[in-house]
Amino acid sequence: MINQLSWKVGGQQGEGIESTGEVFSIALNRLGYYLYGYRHFSSRIKGGHTNNKIRVSTTQVRSISDDLDILVAFDQETIDVNFAELRDGGIVIADSKFKPTIPNDTNVTLYSVPFTELAAELGTSLMKNMVAIGTTSAILDLDPSQYHEVVNEIYGRKGQQIVEKNMEAIKKGAEYIKEELGFNREDLFLEKADEQKRMFMIGNDAIALGALAGGLRFMAAYPITPASEIMEYLIDKLPEFGGAVIQTEDEIAACTMAIGANYAGTRTFTASAGPGLSLMMEAIGLSGITETPLVIVDTQRGGPSTGLPTKQEQSDLMAMIYGTHGEIPKVVMAPSTVQEAFYDTIEAFNIAEEYQCPVIILTDLQLSLGKQTVEPLDYSKIEIRRGKLMEESNLAELENKEYFKRYEITEDGVSPRVVPGMKNGIHHMTGVEHDESGKPSEAAGNRKAQMDKRLRKLMNIKFKTPVHTDTKHENPDLLLVGFNSTRGTIEEAMDRLENDGISVNHAHIRLLHPFPSQEMLPLVQAAKKVVVVENNATGQLANILKMNVGHADKVSSLLKYDGNPFLPHEIHTKCKELL
The missing domain is CATH 3.40.920.10 (Pyruvate-ferredoxin oxidoreductase, PFOR, domain III)
Structure with missing residues (x-):
């Protein structure tokens, strides 16, 4: 047997x-x-x-x-x-x-x-x-x-x-x-x-369920492989909770509609793949400068252009971190299992509202469409945090002031937020640079103050497990690094390498931006060699690791970009060759 x-x-x-x-x-x-x-x-x-x-x-x-x-x-x-x-x-x-x-x-x-x-x-x-x-x-x-x-x-x-x-x-x-x-x-x-x-589900279903559990009440999206199942799941389920899904004419409309609904106080998101995210970039910048919460799911697939729309790839990483014009605070997270896809989606809504910025949930086709056994989800872990969203009772003292300071300069970079219709909460909302009340301003001092304020948010981001670690050795021969769906394959390859007498640690990065440098630095320093496993041709994660941690001489890339996911023996064999 x-x-x-x-x-x-x-x-x-x-x-x-x-x-x-x-x-x-x-x-x-x-x-x-x-x-x-x-x-x-x-x-x-x-x-x-x-x-x-x-x-x-x-x-x-x-x-x-x-x-x-x-x-x-x-x-x-x-x-x-x-x-x-x-x-x-x-x-x-x-x-x-x-x-x-x-x-x-x-x-x-x-x-x-x-x-x-x-x-x-x-x-x-x-x-x-x-x-x-x-x-x-x-x-x-x-x-x-x-x-x-x-x-x-x-x-x-x-x-x-x-x-x-x-x-x-x-x-x-x-x-x-x-x-x-x-x-x-x-x-x-x-x-x-x-x-x-036990449950048996794809990552897209876990994301949709997590969005529901996290308070989602509106989704605007345009169908695209491999993200469409998120929208299809919510078309069926969201009306039962008083919510709605709108299929928009394109991804630009989906993103701007999500921004508008979030501005109105409704937890909203959109989901797409690489080509759709390319169209959303200008709107993501609008979310950043207006400090409007926004959650977007990017299910990576083979690119560029239409590329390999039904095949595995992890080549959107640089675009998700650096794709928008100008400089805005942005959070990019990367679940590695179906369970994490559920819990991370809930946390994405919390972070988006707490820090009033765009949050991108980055998955890949293997995680989005691959079906996995899932242990029962723990709904007692769910919490809803809405950050500095004001109550009308808090605005009573502003009766004699002309405008609400929606973009007030604060130490942590996060300003108080109101939703339309709150008494004494009137302010300007515009995509150009503005002063504390939202009025357009090109004054040099104001510009610097507002930019500094927005970027201070990244210094205070709190994410429970930015790096999933499996560290059995103080000074391993090898540190394997990955993100998204490669986690299980790396873990299996690790066991085989250990059986060959090679000591191996594993770091799977779950918060890609802002990069968890403090968590990764000691892991990289301790290892004799670092191998970054990723489904792209240019070693995007490896390059980000070098930029943020250094030790470039230790870092090698193990790349696969033929549309297929890694198999355990490929990682096992290639790592032995690299050593």
Whole structure:
């Protein structure tokens, strides 16, 4: 029996590959297994190879596996593209309709199953994916009835007859591979899980849920891969809480609308990807100079321009920190797990209001769309902090003053804030430089005072865990540094390096700007060599580390920018070469 399994299903986009992975993984999650999934899909609605790779384990996993135990193929291209991942002793389960073949002289077994034919016997070949799930359940020694709850949830709205037909398809697949093909390999039977109830969700859903928990009541956005699920989730859920989502004509409108709603006192955000953030840059500057809270999610994908819209990359980092014209205070945070995506979204709203500045939640495609097992969320940790938002009772003493000092010079750089309509809270609101009451002013002394005031905010930013650290050694041979979704892959590579006798520490940066120099400096100083792991071509995080911490002679980059996420063996192998 095995306690961990790597399973992949592949075929042409539009023929049920995603639903196959969904039914399989949700059922296993409910049995108590930990899962980590990653979808490879094309930037078109139908056609083109797509696959869903899912890692199943009795213990926590946070990365894609290097190899593959089972490949379920709906066409020959799936075998050709993914065969190299199969481990020695792995198996291919393929639809006999396309007469599948595998390379000779390999210790991989091909099981040809008539997915399409068996499904057609039940009335429609569309259920071939359920037949495939049935074959997998038999191989893993799982009872097909354990899929009933999930099938009912997904297909129940089409009627119970459809549910029963799908269940029958699963049973047919299981019976065929056992009875017709005589499959009986206990080395692929999956150990029983602990049956604990856990969530199973993508990072985008966690961000949307975190926004709801953090008091969001309005979202303005334009759909774009890989951010659209945030908007889609909230379109469904936000009205239940008295909120609304507006699909705008473009990202410029989305960002300015979010600024306006925040100015009016409503917690609001927008979400997009690199091309959308490029369009928002002028508006982000407006948020900075008017000191209006603003939360934006940037789900990184392959660029530039349209680039690789459905593939992994981490190349927006410099743009998010330095993209706006002029100089404004800005916070850029980077969750590394689905759990962190939930809690960090709530904190983003708090920071945006406390420091009255734009806050960017930076994720990447692997984190945004990769589905992970999530431990139950702790709602008792949630707190809402609105900073220096005034109550009308606090404004009574201003009765005889002409204007409210919305941009008052303060020691911490944060001025008192009011929302429109508060008595005695009248002030100017403009995108040009202004004095304390908001009136336009180009006076040199005022300009310097207002700039200094705004930038002082960055000196006081409080973020609970700016760097996630795993430091087992005082003077390690190697310090591995990363951000966003590479965390689990780095952790797995660390264990392999340690087994090779190499001492390794790990720093995963969660607050990218203002950069946590004080936290990173002693870690860099202690290590003999520093390797920064990132999905881009120019080593953006490595360069930021050098700028803020120094010790450039110690820092090397491990880069991958072909659209695919890192695998543990790649980090393990490359680090050994660098040492």
